[in-house]
Amino acid sequence: MSANLLDPDAVSRGESLGLLARRIVEGYRVGEHRSPFHGFAIEFAQHREYTAGDDIRHLDWKVLGRSDRYYIKQYEQDTNFVAHLVVDGSASMNYASGTVTKLQFAKALAACLAYLILLQRDAVALALFDTGLQEYLPRTDSLGKIRHIMDRLASFEATRHTGLGISLEQVAQKAKRRGIVILISDFFDDEEGLVNGLRLLSFSGNEVVVFHVLDHAEITFPFTGTCKFHDMEGDAELQTSPADIRKSYLKSFEEYRQRIRRTCEKFNAHYVLADTQKTLAEVLCGYLAFRRKVGRK
């Protein structure tokens, strides 16, 4: 089961592209990523004005002596990062118009990302949530743990409602060090929870990447005839002729998606639409290519 989560195509193409931290991340191990900490040990980066609370050990006494002004020396250092893979495991993720459910797609995406991150000797932490944070696998930088990560992913079943706000708050509490938070969800919850969660994660210095996993039928609404829709996260039922409300639905759904995108942009997070009709490699590599093109800042 766990082995299935790794898409060979996605992994091989992802390896060549690598995963580059868009922002300087806080690492606990020297790596190829630039450290968010401005060098206390390795390489001088710049001065900044002293503020109350700064460690006076980093005061540049020479500057103080010459200009009688208090400056702190900052250093730059390449370090590894911790990527928190946050996967939505609510019941709505079980929907599939084809053979692959959104949850299966999300699990595979998370597994591939975890593998790639571990492969480049960065650390991965896994969080699975529905109404709240249900599973949390602390960070690890051992590639040997990838099987354990995948087992945890595979064994998780989606049964409950989505509680995005609470869940992201809990993830934010767990992610004490700044890093990358990769959020994989369909976001079928109130949008306020997403805003609050992203605010928390972003303000705590994390780079947030949002994979919006949607089924192709949810995007195009291709149904005909008379259909009775049953809510996967509730008891609501609705019988209608899809053709009668298609345009209205698509408009409403696109507006919702754009709101999600704007929310992400507001908190400087990458928004990636993951259509389950596409292959995992297509989605993952598309994003990684984009990320490489954007480059380091």
Place this chain on the structure above:
Amino acid sequence: MNFLFPAMLGGLVTVSVPIAIHLLNKFRVKKIEWAAMRFLLDSLRKNERRVKIEDLILLIVRCLVFAVIVLAFAHPVLKKYSANGEGAGPVAAVVLLDNSASMMQGGGATTRFDDAKQAVRKWLDQRDAGSLVALFLVSNRTETVVAKPSADFSAFRKALDDARPTCRGTDLAQGIRIAYQELSAISGRAREIRVFTDDQNAAWSHLEDIRQLAVDHPDIRLVPVIIGKKGENNLGIISLRASGSVPAAKMPTTFRVEVGNYGETAAEGVRLSLSVDGVPSAGEMLIPHISPGATQAMDLTVNFPTAGHHVVVATIPPDALTADNQRSVAVDVVSHMNTLIVEGGEAETKIDRDGYFLANALVPLPRDRMLQYYLGVTFSKPSGIDKTILAESEVVFLCNVAGFTAEIADALKAYVSGGGNLVVFPGARTEPDKWRAVPALSDLLPATMGTAQTPADGAKFIAWQSNEFEHPVSALWNDPAQGSLGSVRAFQYFPLKLKAPEKGGGRPGVIVRFSNGEPAVAEWEFGKGRVVLFNGPATPDWNNLVLHPAFVPFMQRLLGYLHRKTESRLVLAPGESFHTTLPTEFRGKEFSVMEPDGTRRVAGRVEMEDDQGVIRFSSTQMAGAYRIFISPGEAPVAAFAVQIDPEESDLRQADPAKIENMVKPSAVGGAKSLTSQMVVTHEFWTAFIWVAAVLTLVEMTLAFRFSRAH
């Protein structure tokens, strides 16, 4: 709004098809587990009312499409009562053009037939190009010159130009019936029958049948177009026939001519002339006065110089209808006629012989002149009858014969069947039981004889009727000036019981009755011949007939009647086929016919049939005398006459109210009047098809717009 094919309206059930599909879609539901439910709920909340309205609009439009298509196929039309009988649009019409003899009447330069043709042309000019027209020429037979309603107007016009009036009588019912049959097979347009006629009374003799046809076909208009405001005044010869004794050479033969006055005023001093073979024979006779509606009969005597085929023509001055101002009759004048008297008993003196008085009545001349008389009498015993002697006799009289052997009876039966005439005078020797025992004899008689009896209630005698004679032989004595048969008395007689009419055979008739109504003399047709049965002998033993002054003329008239019956084939109605037999020597020879207008043409060859030469001629449309010749320059081998139907002389028109009342469907069917028939004025099926097409486009547009709008 009416429908030409109302049965198609059953297709309106197809209106339920869109509803059924709509409901089927509602019930055929796909169940889907769905994650993005809130967007659906939101969309539905926003669009629910609009979607329902749009669904309803589409459903109504789709139902309308089906309904309109079905209505189009049902052929909707607008009908109305047209006061002038004219309907709009193309019609399928059968034109019945009356070409009976009465249509030849004319008060001016043209005849009613010419006027009728002109009226048809005018009517045709007003028809739409898509109309279908047929032309029937109608008299007492129907000639379908353009049999099926056709769009070929030029063929119709040519047939109309070629149409000619005939001398036939009129019966419009037959033509109208055929026209209804033809039009019943046509649908999809207004249908009508137009009868162009002079409205002669006789033309509507089967008005009840026509009325029933109109009732049975309320969608087919029957429009009589009356030519002429009223019938012309007309005098016509309605009858010309030989009366009295047998026409014989150098013997006076009487012809009775009847002239009818069908005008509104009395006819005074009508000059009547008679000619034989084109030569004025009897001179002229003036009929002093004929009252309106009355008929005047005149007897004229003609002497035929030679035996053979002669033509007698009666003529009156010309008037509005020339066709009935002449009337012809062909006469086969005999030179000699043999009769056979078979006597049953023996007598010592001539006067006691059973056939003595009869023979004298048949040849009422002194002995020295008997040989010059045309009629010869031969006597025979019953045992002396054979085929040879029978073949030489035109009439055989059986006087007081007890009975016959079966062989002789068979010979007699064969003789009569072949055209011979038999007159029976039963007497004291006659035993009815013996006659009945011989089937051939029993079959021959028009009545069965009972046992001889005397008058009932002890009366000494029973007299013959004195008036109200209906038979041609005895009709002379309806005129008291001719004496009275009421003084003929019977003291003993055989009661006669008339036989029932035989199917396809003889119908017994009574020449004279007793005063109590019992038949005294009966007759009927048997095979090609005739049999006359008296109820007593031709002797003064049982009655005083032979002593009565009327006996001689009675027997002469009886002979003439028997002779004319065999010669009746010489007078034909127009169109009837003439045929006669000739000696075998003429076999294969060409024969020519001289027609009434004097033209002579080769008409065929003499054919052989049953060892006899036979001539057949059927082009007998023209009234008048026809003479048939084998060799040019010789006397005709046969002659016959075609006579116009006497009813055609009465040109008075039928009562319009009666015609309208009888023909209009309203009497049963509810239309307004004959000339105010229900006609199709507008057809809507094409409009309905267009509406259906527009509705289909609207449905497609709406469906597209609605699906995009949602």
